Amino acid sequence: MLGAGILTGFAALGEGLVAWAGWPLPGPVVGMALLWAALGLRVVRLHWLLEAADGLLGVLGLLFVPATVGVIQFLSAGAAWGAWLLVLVAGLLAGAGVAGVVAARLVRPEGGPG
Template sequence: MTASEATITARLSAPIRFVLGLGILVGFAAAGQALVTVTGLPLPGSVVGLALLWAALGLKIIRLHWIADAADGLLGILGLLFVPATVGFIGYLSAGAAWGLWLLVMTAGLLVGGGVAGLLASRLARPEV
């Protein structure tokens, strides 16, 4: 960061820095969603937007101090953002009884598949004697 960049961003008030940083973050999320919509990638748009932001930060197109205030603010309320998902999960708890056998089969399949993959990996990774 050059002295002139630090001076420009330092002169902005904290709410302005927050709103500008939030705008950048939302812009990358929207760009990721647009890219997924146009290309048909089988990924969530927010994940693609995060990858784009990561690339922009790595290439120094976006400076970290531009988004730091907004990112810190969002991380501060991260727990609150899980409330809707938790409420939705609790709403489906009664359906869990009907899914018991399905969950048992899925868990068994996961354990068997993981065990077989582990055994294969250990045999393939073992050096030849």
């Protein structure tokens, strides 16, 4: 119970800090960073968290069920997925190509024409 309370407390602390400061970050991520700092400073001991962390890791697969159901629910969009994927890949290739051309023009080998 101690480990679960500590993990929940740091998640809540991160949520509260993000809400108070107005940061555009997920609260649990800030809470995890605070927990990491507390572990590094030895304010929190790792053995306090081990049992609760092992229990959470045991059911980690269940946490992905809602996301999977959401993806499957929208698979009926059909051809729209293909079009979006095409736009995504084309944008990626165009951006990478432009970045490559700009980098090649800005970085010239020593002793080359310039």
